[in-house]
Amino acid sequence: MTQRTKVAVLISGRGSNMEALVRAAQDPACPFEVVLVLSNKPEAGGLVTAAEAGIEALAVDQRPFGKDREAHERAIDAALRARGVEVVALAGYMRILTPFLVEAWAGRMLNIHPSLLPKYPGLDTHGRALAAGEVEAGCTVHLVTAGVDEGPVLGQARVPILPGDTEHMLSDRVLEQEHQLYAATLAEFVRGL
Numbered sequence: 001m002t003q004r005t006k007v008a009v010l011i012s013g014r015g016s017n018m019e020a021l022v023r024a025a026q027d028p029a030c031p032f033e034v035v036l037v038l039s040n041k042p043e044a045g046g047l048v049t050a051a052e053a054g055i056e057a058l059a060v061d062q063r064p065f066g067k068d069r070e071a072h073e074r075a076i077d078a079a080l081r082a083r084g085v086e087v088v089a090l091a092g093y094m095r096i097l098t099p100f101l102v103e104a105w106a107g108r109m110l111n112i113h114p115s116l117l118p119k120y121p122g123l124d125t126h127g128r129a130l131a132a133g134e135v136e137a138g139c140t141v142h143l144v145t146a147g148v149d150e151g152p153v154l155g156q157a158r159v160p161i162l163p164g165d166t167e168h169m170l171s172d173r174v175l176e177q178e179h180q181l182y183a184a185t186l187a188e189f190v191r192g193l
């Protein structure tokens with residue numbers, strides 16, 4: 001088999017999208033392998049899940065770096081390079097990036113966002129979609145560029161917003177789609193490299 005593309009997944013919390021990518025990569029026909037799961041928060045639940053799946057799980061704690069976000073990112077970047085990572089998948093990585101990391105991985109860093117971008121970038125996407133009376137929601141995988149939740153869209157999935165939906169119900173419905181969309185879009189992306 002030809003060499004699979006080495007992917008690192010960056011998380012900050014529970015890591016259900018990371019888990020979906022790890023699961024997809026368990027299929028030998030998947031064109032990528034997850035070689036590293038990295039979190040800026042040592043307490044992220046996803047680190048435990050990754051380690052249990054036999055993936056290297058690394059915390060690069062942001063706290064010792066204080067306000068120097070670029071120094072933190074340089075430590076992350078060094079960890080990625082040391083493992084021969086080729087593509088970075090942000091999956092619930094809850095820290096805004098500096099131009100350093102964005103530029104270092106330009107064209108090779110993807111993110112998933114739980115809205116139909118360009119609608120509802122940033123936080124509280126489901127609450128805002130419900131408050132606006134939207135009838136449809138969804139998720140987007142896009143390339144990471146300087147602006148938050150901007151960058152060329154690589155794939156989207158849509159779900160209906162149903163009468164009586166709460167944020168929780170809507171986020172569960174979207175999350176199910178996120179897991180499928182991210183794995184499929186990442187596979188398609190690395191095939192095109």
Ligand code: GRF
Nearest residue numbers: 014015016017092112113114
């Ligand atoms: C997901 O909704 C993702 O789209 C957003 O943050 C959430 C992370 O969830 N960026 P998980 O950690 O992947 O479970």
